[in-house]
Amino acid sequence: xxxxxxxxxxxxxxxxxxxxxxxxxxxxxxxxxxxxxxxxxxxxxxxxxxxxxxxxxxxxxxxxxxxxxxxxxxxxxxxxxxxxxxxxxxxxxxxxxxxxxxxxxxxxxxxx
Numbered sequence: 001x002x003x004x005x006x007x008x009x010x011x012x013x014x015x016x017x018x019x020x021x022x023x024x025x026x027x028x029x030x031x032x033x034x035x036x037x038x039x040x041x042x043x044x045x046x047x048x049x050x051x052x053x054x055x056x057x058x059x060x061x062x063x064x065x066x067x068x069x070x071x072x073x074x075x076x077x078x079x080x081x082x083x084x085x086x087x088x089x090x091x092x093x094x095x096x097x098x099x100x101x102x103x104x105x106x107x108x109x110x111x112x
Contacts, residue, residue, distance in 0.1 A: 048080075
């Protein structure tokens with residue numbers, strides 16, 4: 001027969017609910033850490049690139065001060081700062097949440 005994604009997910013849920021083995025859940029924690037790492041690094045790269053671009057155009061080429069509204073790259077710089085902050089904090093929050101859920105599941109399975 002042909003397997004569809006819905007049936008695979010359904011049987012995976014049933015197998016997860018009927019099994020007391022929770023060791024595979026640790027992979028979710030590792031994945032969350034990897035996603036958080038890449039989100040923070042990606043936000044940092046975007047922030048740094050926008051900042052360097054705005055500084056090059058503003059200070060060196062146009063002789064205007066940093067974060068001057070006459071420099072259009074200032075918008076990208078501000079967006080980059082927001083991306084870095086939001087992606088970084090969101091990634092940290094996601095990683096902490098998943099880590100606490102995984103730890104709770106594995107601790108609870110030792111009591112069952």
